[in-house]
Amino acid sequence: xxxxxxxxxxxxxxxxxxxxxxxxxxxxxxxxxxxxxxxxxxxxxxxxxxxxxxxxxxxxxxxxxxxxxxxxxxxxxxxxxxxxxxxxxxxxxxxxxxxxxxxxxxxxxxxxx
Amino acid sequence: xxxxxxxxxxxxxxxxxxxxxxxxxxxxxxxxxxxxxxxxxxxxxxxxxxxxxxxxxxxxxxxxxxxxxxxxxxxxxxxxxxxxxxxxxxxxxxxxxxxxxxxxxxxxxxxx
Numbered sequence: 001x002x003x004x005x006x007x008x009x010x011x012x013x014x015x016x017x018x019x020x021x022x023x024x025x026x027x028x029x030x031x032x033x034x035x036x037x038x039x040x041x042x043x044x045x046x047x048x049x050x051x052x053x054x055x056x057x058x059x060x061x062x063x064x065x066x067x068x069x070x071x072x073x074x075x076x077x078x079x080x081x082x083x084x085x086x087x088x089x090x091x092x093x094x095x096x097x098x099x100x101x102x103x104x105x106x107x108x109x110x111x112x113x
Numbered sequence: 114x115x116x117x118x119x120x121x122x123x124x125x126x127x128x129x130x131x132x133x134x135x136x137x138x139x140x141x142x143x144x145x146x147x148x149x150x151x152x153x154x155x156x157x158x159x160x161x162x163x164x165x166x167x168x169x170x171x172x173x174x175x176x177x178x179x180x181x182x183x184x185x186x187x188x189x190x191x192x193x194x195x196x197x198x199x200x201x202x203x204x205x206x207x208x209x210x211x212x213x214x215x216x217x218x219x220x221x222x223x224x225x
Contacts, residue, residue: 004156031211033211033212033213035213042117042202042216042217042218043157043200043215044215045212045213045214048211055211056210056212058212091156091157095211099144101159103159104156104157104158104159105156106155106156107154107155107156109154
């Protein structure tokens with residue numbers, strides 16, 4: 001399978017704990033995006049990388065959120081001190097470059113108890 | 114601020130009953146309108162990109178069209194396997210942003 005992969009697919013955590021998600025983009029894609037989707041809503045942009053550089057961050061990305069893409073390959077999204085409002089599907093997407101379509105992974109479903 | 118509004122929120126069709134989904138948008142300098150299909154519990158699956166008014170694209174029973182203010186996704190003779198949520202998204206030129214702004218989607222159910 002050469003699509004975007006995400007790990008884990010599901011994560012249940014208690015309020016106040018830290019969680020980290022991983023995204024592996026399509027191998028030749030240099031752009032990587034993170035979105036968040038809640039029930040009944042479309043995905044909302046969080047941040048994106050061109051290679052290892054983080055070029056844009058949404059106001060949705062509070063100080064508790066941090067994303068990295070070391071060496072321009074896989075990316076991680078960490079949420080510190082999770083809150084119940086963080087419960088959502090976290091989606092990763094990648095694209096070959098500017099002006100190109102974004103291909104999404106299966107998502108990580110986060111539930112904060 | 115960029116806005117994308119999709120209608121209807123939900124649509125039920127009988128197998129073979131053709132219809133259209135609407136996506137109205139307000140964006141400063143459109144640099145692509147995208148249609149995705151999303152099945153429950155899965156990530157969005159790319160369908161089409163449209164760049165300029167008058168452009169049309171087709172894939173099997175789906176046809177997407179674009180005007181200066183809206184896009185339509187026409188579904189011809191749908192089958193039950195076409196049941197899914199269809200998402201519309203826009204990308205704009207202002208500020209060089211590459212983010213997509215999505216609508217809430219139209220949930221399509223096709224009954225056999």
